[in-house]
Amino acid sequence: MKRVFRAASLIQVAHARNVLTAAGIDSELRNQYLAGALGDLPLWETWPQLWVEDPLEPAALRALERAATAPVGTPWTCSQCGELLEPQFTTCWRCGAAD
Numbered sequence: 001m002k003r004v005f006r007a008a009s010l011i012q013v014a015h016a017r018n019v020l021t022a023a024g025i026d027s028e029l030r031n032q033y034l035a036g037a038l039g040d041l042p043l044w045e046t047w048p049q050l051w052v053e054d055p056l057e058p059a060a061l062r063a064l065e066r067a068a069t070a071p072v073g074t075p076w077t078c079s080q081c082g083e084l085l086e087p088q089f090t091t092c093w094r095c096g097a098a099d
Ligand SMILES: [Zn+2]
Pocket: 078, 079, 080, 081, 082, 083, 092, 093, 094, 095, 096, 097
């Protein structure tokens, strides 16, 4: 099996797993409860990880890359007028300033 994703936050890893599931790729979540338990390992080795069968690795990495470049679901604040904007907007609807 190949590791295709890891992050300090289980939420991020769970999200990545959803991305793979949506792409039809089975993945295995490892280290879900292990954080901090293995004192001799580098910290990132104890992070939650996603693993897939070897042949699925390229497709899994592509799916995760597509998800990473998709619009993120974070509201942003206009630097010109201070309006709080939904993530799907790239310019401020109030004053027209770009992000
Ligand atoms: Zn604005």
